[in-house]
Amino acid sequence: MRGLMRGYIRVADAVNYRLGRIVMYGIFVLMGVLLWSSISKTFFLPSLWTLEMAQFIMVGYYILGGPYSLQLGSNVRMDLLYGEWSLRRKAWVDLFTVLLLIFYLGVLLYGAISSTAYSLGYWKDAPVSYLFGVLTGTEEVGRLEQSSSAWRPYMWPIKVVMIVGFFLMIVQCLSEFCKDVLRLKGEVI
Amino acid sequence: QNKITWRLQTYAGAALAEHVLDPAIKMFNQIAGDRMQIETYYADQIVPTGELFQAMQRGTIDAVQSDDDSMASPTEVTVFGGYFPFGSRYSLDVPVLFNQYGLNEIWAEEYAKVGVKHISAGAWDPCHFATKDPINSLEDMKGKRIFTFPTAGRFLSQFGVVPVNLPWEDIEVAVQTGELDGIAWSGITEDYTVGWADVTNYFLTNNISGAWIGHFFANMERWNELPEDLKMLFEVCCQQSHYYRQHWYWGGEARLRVHGEKLKLTTIPDAEWATVESAAREFWEEIAAESDVKRRVVDIFKQYNTDMEKAGRPYRYT
Amino acid sequence: MSYELIATLMFSTMMLMLLTGQRVFGAIGFVAVVAALLLWGDRGGFDIGFSAAMKLMKWYPLLTLPMFIFMGYVLSESRIADDLYKMFHVWMGGLRGGLAIGTIGLMVLISAMNGLSVAGMAIGATIALPELLKRGYDKRMVTGVIQAGSSLGILVPPSVVLVLYAMIARQPVGQLWLAGVVPGLLMAAMFIAYIALRCRLNPALGPVLDPAERDLPRAEKLRLLRAGILPLVIFAVMMVPFINGWTSLVESSAIGAIAAFLAAVMKGRMTREVFENSVRNTLGITCMFMWIILAALAFGAVFDGLGAVKAIESLFTEKLGLSPWMILILMQLSFIVMGTFLDDTAMLVIVAPLYVPLVGALGFDLIWYGILYTITTQIAYMTPPFGYNLFLMRAMAPPEITLRDIYASITPFVLVMIAALTMVMVFPGIATWLPTYVYGN
Ligand code: NA
Ligand code: NA
Numbered sequence: 001m002r003g004l005m006r007g008y009i010r011v012a013d014a015v016n017y018r019l020g021r022i023v024m025y026g027i028f029v030l031m032g033v034l035l036w037s038s039i040s041k042t043f044f045l046p047s048l049w050t051l052e053m054a055q056f057i058m059v060g061y062y063i064l065g066g067p068y069s070l071q072l073g074s075n076v077r078m079d080l081l082y083g084e085w086s087l088r089r090k091a092w093v094d095l096f097t098v099l100l101l102i103f104y105l106g107v108l109l110y111g112a113i114s115s116t117a118y119s120l121g122y123w124k125d126a127p128v129s130y131l132f133g134v135l136t137g138t139e140e141v142g143r144l145e146q147s148s149s150a151w152r153p154y155m156w157p158i159k160v161v162m163i164v165g166f167f168l169m170i171v172q173c174l175s176e177f178c179k180d181v182l183r184l185k186g187e188v189i
Numbered sequence: 190q191n192k193i194t195w196r197l198q199t200y201a202g203a204a205l206a207e208h209v210l211d212p213a214i215k216m217f218n219q220i221a222g223d224r225m226q227i228e229t230y231y232a233d234q235i236v237p238t239g240e241l242f243q244a245m246q247r248g249t250i251d252a253v254q255s256d257d258d259s260m261a262s263p264t265e266v267t268v269f270g271g272y273f274p275f276g277s278r279y280s281l282d283v284p285v286l287f288n289q290y291g292l293n294e295i296w297a298e299e300y301a302k303v304g305v306k307h308i309s310a311g312a313w314d315p316c317h318f319a320t321k322d323p324i325n326s327l328e329d330m331k332g333k334r335i336f337t338f339p340t341a342g343r344f345l346s347q348f349g350v351v352p353v354n355l356p357w358e359d360i361e362v363a364v365q366t367g368e369l370d371g372i373a374w375s376g377i378t379e380d381y382t383v384g385w386a387d388v389t390n391y392f393l394t395n396n397i398s399g400a401w402i403g404h405f406f407a408n409m410e411r412w413n414e415l416p417e418d419l420k421m422l423f424e425v426c427c428q429q430s431h432y433y434r435q436h437w438y439w440g441g442e443a444r445l446r447v448h449g450e451k452l453k454l455t456t457i458p459d460a461e462w463a464t465v466e467s468a469a470r471e472f473w474e475e476i477a478a479e480s481d482v483k484r485r486v487v488d489i490f491k492q493y494n495t496d497m498e499k500a501g502r503p504y505r506y507t
Numbered sequence: 508m509s510y511e512l513i514a515t516l517m518f519s520t521m522m523l524m525l526l527t528g529q530r531v532f533g534a535i536g537f538v539a540v541v542a543a544l545l546l547w548g549d550r551g552g553f554d555i556g557f558s559a560a561m562k563l564m565k566w567y568p569l570l571t572l573p574m575f576i577f578m579g580y581v582l583s584e585s586r587i588a589d590d591l592y593k594m595f596h597v598w599m600g601g602l603r604g605g606l607a608i609g610t611i612g613l614m615v616l617i618s619a620m621n622g623l624s625v626a627g628m629a630i631g632a633t634i635a636l637p638e639l640l641k642r643g644y645d646k647r648m649v650t651g652v653i654q655a656g657s658s659l660g661i662l663v664p665p666s667v668v669l670v671l672y673a674m675i676a677r678q679p680v681g682q683l684w685l686a687g688v689v690p691g692l693l694m695a696a697m698f699i700a701y702i703a704l705r706c707r708l709n710p711a712l713g714p715v716l717d718p719a720e721r722d723l724p725r726a727e728k729l730r731l732l733r734a735g736i737l738p739l740v741i742f743a744v745m746m747v748p749f750i751n752g753w754t755s756l757v758e759s760s761a762i763g764a765i766a767a768f769l770a771a772v773m774k775g776r777m778t779r780e781v782f783e784n785s786v787r788n789t790l791g792i793t794c795m796f797m798w799i800i801l802a803a804l805a806f807g808a809v810f811d812g813l814g815a816v817k818a819i820e821s822l823f824t825e826k827l828g829l830s831p832w833m834i835l836i837l838m839q840l841s842f843i844v845m846g847t848f849l850d851d852t853a854m855l856v857i858v859a860p861l862y863v864p865l866v867g868a869l870g871f872d873l874i875w876y877g878i879l880y881t882i883t884t885q886i887a888y889m890t891p892p893f894g895y896n897l898f899l900m901r902a903m904a905p906p907e908i909t910l911r912d913i914y915a916s917i918t919p920f921v922l923v924m925i926a927a928l929t930m931v932m933v934f935p936g937i938a939t940w941l942p943t944y945v946y947g948n
Contacts, residue, residue: 082528111557
């Protein structure tokens with residue numbers, strides 16, 4: 001069991017680490033898009049796509065970067081009590097509260113899945129099985145949702161990015177859960 | 190017996206909804222009393238406008254006030270909602286098109302397909318530009334970043350307008366932060382009512398459409414659950430809201446053009462503006478070619494406008 | 508169950524969750540989605556969390572957030588501020604408490620180059636603090652100086668807090684930023700006056716610098732002043748096109764970030780390590796903010812769905828029957844109280860939307876209120892037990908500074924800030940004069 005947990009932690013952390021290391025350079029992509037926006041406005045016609053594109057990049061940046069930020073410990077905690085606790089007590093409390101965090105992320109993930117299904121033209125109430133159906137080829141893609149801007153990009157790609165991001169957040173939280181279990185069993189992590 | 194509660198979200202912000210929505214809902218709530226109450230929410234309040242349709246389909250929101258275009262409804266008729274370029278001359282055109290020329294039936298059918306009850310269509314104001322810098326010619330429109338409806342934006346982009354889509358409530362600030370150069374979303378009444386007249390300086394008297402087409406919708410299941418008399422009451426209140434807007438805008442547009450002090454009026458000469466009108470006819474054909482339903486609707490618009498021209502004054506003066 | 512009871516339950520559950528030490532966004536998000544599910548069930552209970560993500564995507568001014576964070580990290584990591592510190596060190600060292608006064612000056616300049624207090628804190632704690640301690644300055648006073656000084660980051664433009672406030676109050680960012688200038692400088696002047704007074708009464712708190720350290724040749728001293736040019740250039744490159752309407756808000760923030768980056772490259776300070784730290788920490792801090800706002804937006808939507816705005820309005824105006832000024836003062840007090848145990852960003856996203864409509868309805872100017880709000884946030888940042896600045900100070904301060912020192916150090920500065928808050932309340936012109944002057948008509 002412990003071996004399994006260690007293996008899971010290694011894989012989950014590695015995947016999220018790699019992804020986060022790539023996504024963090026998104027700041028320069030964002031800068032580039034915004035710079036192009038001001039250049040094109042000053043010297044040519046303003047671009048149709050820059051603001052919306054920048055918004056998509058930002059979503060990718062903070063949602064896909066989320067798991068890596070958990071690894072970095074960037075997310076503040078209220079440490080009035082927590083800060084004074086021993087490692088062991090922290091692990092015990094986190095063990096439970098991280099499940100609540102996972103619940104929140106699960107609801108986000110479900111929301112992202114049903115919104116993605118909608119963006120692929122599915123309007124009934126079994127989005128999860130529909131998306132599986134699309135992947136396995138048993139379900140048809142219907143009317144694709146487009147953003148209501150003049151640029152009219154399809155919405156499904158950014159929503160898929162959000163699915164991936166929320167899923168990987170859960171993966172990372174489970175890894176944190178496993179780490180707490182191992183800590184309680186006396187391992188040093 | 191349990192009280193029924195509905196959540197209704199409008200695409201309009203609070204300042205505008207005070208006129209175009211609140212009175213009708215207040216009336217409904219007062220009459221329905223303990224049997225049913227409708228809670229109103231404004232632009233982006235519970236769900237962002239882009240998600241509004243989906244939220245109604247799923248029942249997060251029970252009813253919606255919006256045009257088809259800005260809430261991006263997944264139907265064949267979406268492009269005709271909001272402002273279909275040069276589709277109508279006066280706000281009375283809209284109820285006639287829906288009640289006498291058969292648009293009601295098409296809308297009801299298209300929305301039923303996606304699980305939504307189309308309650309009724311109504312007209313709002315004409316669509317004018319309100320901008321920071323004056324527009325005196327088509328050349329002045331080039332490069333302006335304008336908040337407008339998706340379909341209107343698609344049409345206007347051939348004249349160098351850069352359409353920008355942002356949450357309704359953020360428009361005033363976006364003009365001030367430089368994200369926008371102006372707005373082509375409403376008539377002058379709305380510009381004054383919601384504060385856009387405070388951040389822009391000029392109002393172009395040429396309009397790209399004489400009246401906005403918008404509707405009340407409800408989630409189909411919720412609608413079917415209502416007893417007949419409450420359905421009727423809701424329909425009546427929606428009609429009241431449509432009627433109120435007819436005179437509120439009609440009078441307001443004229444009064445503010447003449448007596449308003451915040452916006453200077455500019456005009457593009459008729460001869461030059463005619464190129465925009467003829468571009469609109471081509472745009473209609475482009476749209477009609479997209480599907481059978483769209484062809485049917487465009488034909489109705491054409492038929493209606495031909496009839497009005499033949500009828501002459503006061504329907505048409507040209 | 509009554510709406511008031513539900514609202515109270517939501518707030519107290521959130522507080523309880525926060526006390527467990529779980530990540531702030533998790534605590535808030537969990538309460539939000541559970542409340543949504545209990546209240547709305549399958550009629551939208553599942554959607555509120557995700558709707559917030561779509562709403563957040565459309566909040567375009569938040570694109571400035573990573574830009575300002577990146578700017579701040581480039582400035583602090585590349586130690587561009589070293590030269591600035593040296594400038595103040597030499598020029599101000601001759602006064603009693605001069606190094607502390609110079610540190611406030613340093614903080615003002617850093618505030619003009621970034622939108623958060625993080626950079627000021629980092630620079631203050633790593634560059635100024637060790638130097639001040641070495642020169643025998645009182646450790647409690649200088650710890651307070653750095654915390655108070657760095658909090659100017661959100662009042663002197665550019666300011667991320669004011670951008671967030673602008674989103675919520677629907678007020679123009681440009682005017683809000685300009686409104687922060689005079690109060691920011693006023694507050695800095697009041698800090699300086701306080702330091703000068705304390706050191707005059709008790710010279711041991713801030714000894715005069717050894718002449719050997721500051722008696723440079725005149726030409727050398729003048730050359731040091733050049734360090735002060737850089738912040739002004741970065742500030743101007745970002746603000747001038749923005750105020751003139753040549754670039755939009757988000758474009759300006761990108762230009763500011765690029766300017767800071769290029770400045771570091773040209774000064775030869777953009778090493779591999781600096782680059783790595785800036786890029787990585789920008790992701791971390793941006794994620795922290797965005798995830799908190801994401802969760803807080805969901806919480807706010809549920810709250811809004813309960814009709815909380817109307818409830819607050821009726822509580823203040825009808826049930827308590829208070830005058831507009833009493834309401835305003837109570838609001839500021841409640842922010843300070845909440846700020847002692849609630850994360851500042853979450854507070855802004857959850858509570859400000861409830862208050863702002865009422866403030867507007869009472870006839871107060873929302874630009875002016877934005878400045879009151881920001882000063883209150885600065886106070887909340889610094890007051891224990893929960894405060895982002897405290898959190899950073901604990902992480903960055905040298906070991907001889909204990910938690911007790913940090914807590915004790917802030918008292919006089921918080922009093923100065925309350926005095927400044929009162930002045931801006933009594934004389935609204937302090938905030939509104941500059942934006943009216945610049946934007947005029
Ligand atoms: Na600043
Ligand atoms: Na605090």
